[in-house]
Amino acid sequence: MEITVVGTGYVGLVTGVCFADIGYNVTCFDIDENKISTLSEGKCPIYEPGLEEMLQKNLAEGRLRFSADSKSGCSFADYIFIAVGTPENEDGSANLEYLEAAVADIAANLSRDAVLVIKSTVPVGTNEMIQKKLHASIPEGITVKVVSNPEFLREGSGILDTFHADRIVIGADDREAGRAVATLYEPFGRPVLLTDIRSAELIKYASNAFLATKISFINEVANLCEHTGANIEDVARGMGMDERIGSQFLKAGIGYGGSCFPKDTKALEKLTEYYQYDFKILRSVIEVNSRQKQQLFHKAKEMFGSLKGKRVSVLGLAFKPHTDDIREAPALELIAQLLEEQADISVYDPAALNNVRAVYGSRLYYADHLDAAVKGADVVFIMTEWPEITQYDLKNFKLFMREPVVFDGRNCYELDKAKHEGICYVSVGRMAVSAGWYLKKLEH
Numbered sequence: 001m002e003i004t005v006v007g008t009g010y011v012g013l014v015t016g017v018c019f020a021d022i023g024y025n026v027t028c029f030d031i032d033e034n035k036i037s038t039l040s041e042g043k044c045p046i047y048e049p050g051l052e053e054m055l056q057k058n059l060a061e062g063r064l065r066f067s068a069d070s071k072s073g074c075s076f077a078d079y080i081f082i083a084v085g086t087p088e089n090e091d092g093s094a095n096l097e098y099l100e101a102a103v104a105d106i107a108a109n110l111s112r113d114a115v116l117v118i119k120s121t122v123p124v125g126t127n128e129m130i131q132k133k134l135h136a137s138i139p140e141g142i143t144v145k146v147v148s149n150p151e152f153l154r155e156g157s158g159i160l161d162t163f164h165a166d167r168i169v170i171g172a173d174d175r176e177a178g179r180a181v182a183t184l185y186e187p188f189g190r191p192v193l194l195t196d197i198r199s200a201e202l203i204k205y206a207s208n209a210f211l212a213t214k215i216s217f218i219n220e221v222a223n224l225c226e227h228t229g230a231n232i233e234d235v236a237r238g239m240g241m242d243e244r245i246g247s248q249f250l251k252a253g254i255g256y257g258g259s260c261f262p263k264d265t266k267a268l269e270k271l272t273e274y275y276q277y278d279f280k281i282l283r284s285v286i287e288v289n290s291r292q293k294q295q296l297f298h299k300a301k302e303m304f305g306s307l308k309g310k311r312v313s314v315l316g317l318a319f320k321p322h323t324d325d326i327r328e329a330p331a332l333e334l335i336a337q338l339l340e341e342q343a344d345i346s347v348y349d350p351a352a353l354n355n356v357r358a359v360y361g362s363r364l365y366y367a368d369h370l371d372a373a374v375k376g377a378d379v380v381f382i383m384t385e386w387p388e389i390t391q392y393d394l395k396n397f398k399l400f401m402r403e404p405v406v407f408d409g410r411n412c413y414e415l416d417k418a419k420h421e422g423i424c425y426v427s428v429g430r431m432a433v434s435a436g437w438y439l440k441k442l443e444h
C-alpha cells in the first residue's frame with residue numbers, strides 16, 4: 001500500500017508521519033525544496049511536540065521518505081492525500097490556487113488508478129469541481145476517485161489528535177472509494193462518519209464556526225462581566241459544569257487567531273453570500289472577535305494616553321501555546337498597533353521568535369528569556385498562555401519592571417495573587433487590580 005501526502009505543513013506532515021508510524025509506506029511531497037531537504041535530514045521545520053522524534057524513527061525504519069519531485073511522489077501511489085494550504089483571499093473567500101496547482105501536478109504524473117483524498121479545508125462544491133477537472137485531464141484508462149476527508153487536528157497536539165481523533169469524517173459520492181479510505185484509517189480505531197462529499201466539506205466549516213462561536217460568546221460574557229462586576233472565570237466554570245454546555249472553549253481572552261478559525265469563518269461567510277443566505281450568528285462571531293483583539297490595546301491607551309516611547313514587553317507571540325504558528329495571532333495585531341504608537345517593544349515566545357523576526361526584523365527587541373523581556377518595561381502584555389508564562393513568578397514583574405503594570409489577555413494569574421504582590425493587573429472579564437492606585441499615581 002503506497003500513500004503519498006502532498007503538502008508537508010502542519011497537517012500534511014503530521015498525517016504523513018502518523019500514517020508511516022502505523023505501518024504504511026508514505027511519501028511526503030512538497031514544492032518547497034528547502035523544506036524537503038530539511039525533512040530528509042530528519043529535522044522538523046515546524047514546532048510540533050513529538051513530531052521530530054516520530055519522523056526520525058520512521059525515516060530510519062524505511063517507511064517514510066520525502067520528495068520535491070512530483071513524478072516520483074505521485075505516480076505510483078494508491079492513495080494521494082492533498083494537504084496544501086487554502087489561505088484567505090482578500091475578499092475572505094478560500095484561495096484554492098495551491099490546491100488546483102497540486103491537482104494539476106498530480107494529474108500530469110499519474111500512471112495508475114488512485115484515490116485522491118482532499119484533506120485541505122475547502123468550500124462546499126470544491127471536491128466535485130476537482131473530480132470534474134481530473135476527468136478532463138488524466139490519461140485515458142486511468143480512474144481517479146475523489147474523497148473528502150477534512151482534518152480536525154489542533155496544532156500543538158497534532159499527533160495526539162491524529163491517534164485519538166473524536167471522529168474521522170469521510171465524504172464520498174462513490175461509496176466504494178469512501179469505504180477504502182475508511183479501511184485505511186482502521187488501525188487508528190477511531191469512529192468514522194461516512195457521508196456524502198458536500199456534507200463532509202460543510203462539517204469542517206460548521207465545526208470551526210461553532211467553536212469560534214463559543215469563543216466569541218464567552219468573550220461577550222466577559223465584557224459584560226466587566227460592566228457588572230462579575231468574574232468571568234467563575235461564570236465560565238459555572239456554565240461549563242452543565243454537560244449540555246461543556247467546559248471546553250469557554251476561556252475568555254483576547255480573541256481567536258491561528259491559521260484556521262479566522263479564515264474558515266470568513267470563507268464560510270463568503271459561501272453563505274454565494275448562496276444568498278444571511279447567516280447572522282456567523283457575522284457577529286467574526287465582528288466580536290475583531291473587536292476583542294483590540295481590547296487590551298484600548299485599555300492601555302485609556303490608562304497611559306500615549307504609549308509613545310514607553311518600553312513595552314509582549315509575552316507570547318504564537319496564536320496559542322505549544323506551536324510556533326503566528327498566522328493571525330492576536331500578538332501580531334497588538335505589535336502593529338504598538339509600532340504605530342512608536343513604543344519601544346521587546347518580545348518573547350518559547351517557540352515563535354524566529355517567525356516574528358522574519359516579519360518585523362530589527363524593529364523589535366527579541367528577548368531569549370522571560371526576565372530579559374520584562375526587565376525595564378513600563379508595560380507588559382500577555383498574549384499567549386504558554387505554561388512558562390502562566391507559571392512565571394508574579395514577584396518578577398515588581399522586581400524587573402519600572403512600575404509593575406500588566407495587561408493579561410489570557411487571564412493567567414489569580415486576582416488575589418496580583419493584588420497581594422501589588423501589581424497593577426488588568427485582565428479580561430475580571431475587575432482590574434490596583435488600577436486605581438496606579439491612575440492616582442499618574443495624576444501626581
Ligand SMILES: NC(=O)c1ccc[n+]([C@@H]2O[C@H](COP(=O)([O-])OP(=O)(O)OC[C@H]3O[C@@H](n4cnc5c(N)ncnc54)[C@H](O)[C@@H]3O)[C@@H](O)[C@H]2O)c1
Pocket residue numbers: 006007008009010011012029030031032035083084085086098099101102105119120121122151152153154155259260
Ligand atoms: N494548521 C491546522 O491546524 C489545520 C487543522 C485542520 C485543517 N487545516 C487545513 O489543512 C490545510 C493545510 O494547512 P496547514 O496549516 O498544514 O498548511 P501549511 O501552510 O502549514 O502547509 C502547506 C504546505 O503545502 C505546500 N504546498 C503548497 N502548494 C503545493 C503544491 N502545489 N504541491 C505540493 N505542496 C504544496 C507548502 O509548501 C506547505 O509546505 C489547510 O486547508 C488548512 O485550512 C489546518
